[in-house]
Amino acid sequence: MSSPSQLLTGLDRVVADPGLLPAGRIGLLTHFAAVTSDLDRGVDALLAAGIDVRCLISPEHGYWGTGQAGTGNDEDLDPASGLPVLDAYGLQGPELEDLLTGAGIDRVVVDLQDIGCRFYTYMWSMTDVLAACARLSLPLTVLDRPAPVATTALGPGLDRRCASFVGRFGVPLRHGSRLGGIARTIAADHLEHPVDLQVLDAPGADGTATWIAPSPNMPTLTTVALYPGTGLLEGAALSEGRGTTRPFELFGAPWCGPELTAALRELDLPGVRFREAAYRPTHSAFAGERVQGAQVHLTADAEPAGFDPLRVGHAILSTVAELYPDQPLWREAVPGRPEFIDLLWGSAAMREGIADRAGYEEILAASPTPIELRR
Template identity: 50%
Template sequence: MSYVRTGIERLAADPGLIRGGRIGLITNPTGVLPDLTPGVTALRAAGVPPAVLFSPEHGMYGTAQAGFGEREDLDPSTGLPVLDTYGKDGRALDDLVESSGVDTLVFDIADIGTRFYTYVWTMHDLIASAARLGLRFVVLDRPNPLGGTLAEGPLLDPAYAGPVGRAAVPVRHGLTAGELALLVNRSIGADLQVITAEGWRRDTPFEDTGQPWVMPSVNMPTLETALVYPGTGLFEGTNLSEGRGTTRPFELIGAPYLDGRFAAGLNALDLPGVRFRDTRFVPTFHKHAGTTVRGVQLHVHDRETFRPVLTALSMLHLARSLHPEDFAWHDAADGEPYFVDRLWGSDSLRHRLDAGGDPTDLCPPPAHPQVRLDGGPLLYH
């Protein structure tokens, strides 16, 4: 095991890493030290106490479902004000940040390495707000739990930018939050500092970092969930259940119209690193709540060869081919792209499937993240 010291650990041990000021801490339940001490507690003990807390999607305590924040005004443990950033950008976000009276924003949230996970885009919007307001922004970096050696999936088309993707990075991007911050700040120009995760290498398995797995959100319970999410998260844009309302979200995929041909057909494809178990489940909420659906559970047996995006494209193609009259996309709101287009980063996937085509060639072969950051190459080797 090669122990990794995260940005919050380094700052708690050496408060001189950032300049003094009135700090606003952007965090959630993942913002902890290895002994599970909350970051806010560690910073107060170190003499760099946050004055205000800012929360992302799912809230400061991680209780809210997808698409919601919490409405807490005060943190009962510290008495600090809690400001909900979710759903705010531009002037509304500027007003919220300015009302806090902070001069430094500090970001400490664990990301899961998938473009359509919202925390890094909350970070992006707050970096932009900091630039407009003349504030400093500090990222306390953490390992990417999917590693940093591979990127998979297409780049985001800027025409489809939104809360689930603000920058042209692949679906599985292979970057840390700090690296993404440096990337997006090229066009923003904020006073940005990244306190790196000392000792992390791009090929370090998460289990070898010495960091605890804390659920980043209510439907991301395990590392295995995060591993499949860059692919099966795309099912959120369809009428298939992505397993919300079960104990295995994103590992269970199903619909009332699927049958045993789905698992058999997927296993016949011999996709790398994964097998599929024919199963039935009853979601307790969300799509098909209270209804028995049939589908598959993904069983990843080789993380090194498993390709989550390629796997999901094969699953979507087979489901659409077996049940063309039943398979459907979530309707688009007036003037808005289909949600799957937001997730994929363009409308190419939807159009290919609707034409009856195989979408797997829309996914470039996995490659090492090739990004050059301000001042040099990627932060980690």
């Protein structure tokens, strides 16, 4: 057990002082990456501390993080604790309310490892559960965690026409905030009904916790740092490196060539370097095909040097558009829905700006203003 001076998370605080959490039957919205500072599973630590956890509620990728993007839980029972695992991924409104009501709980407790990017979905799983709790008059507690990387907010807000599960509200694209602050913002400013919200803040400094990958394609802190920019490639007709050991660092397409790396190097972007690379993804875009492209590397002084992952994402997309005008740049759109790049960026400004050969600052200026976040 960690001493109070070592406590890093809201989970650690409850384990040390169970009285911080009101008594009652708990439904725990969590996943395997939510551990104590001693790397014990959160659910096991809470049960050992006498907390009456009745079920686990899982977000995207499932409790154990074994599902790829767009999938939920793959098991209905946690063997170690014997608790049922309720799959909340993809549920909102009445379906989510039915799940919570049927769980027979008095409070939802949220403990999720986030990465500080708007289109990473754990924040929105929490938001949807928070809204359902407000409608059900069910209290909710957030066990907060330090952000994995100490960063400032960057990027646009959200056009309401582009609201989706990769962006319910217009938090900055790289928000760099803790989930507790997001929950306070949503509860105070963006819910139709009041909610009984408790946030147990984490006393640790951002960037201090041991990194445990919370999803299959977020293996390292380098991935976390790059993802707000290279994650935009999911909206393009490119490989973003899924199906390799370096997702969101490797990128390309079978029709790219060495000229891509050369052109990106000429841009001399702060905090990153590009290396020519070829790879064969095991799944996702171009699975089994030889992909030619590049790997983006962070320099040792990336943040002090002015590293901006969104600028990196824009540079890759605009360079591909310029070098390969005969190839489709964007993923095929779903009829009746905004293009996926618009959902990721939060508006059509990135897509339209690249078509007009607009610079990064021009695109930002044409994008929605982000909302202010509480701490």
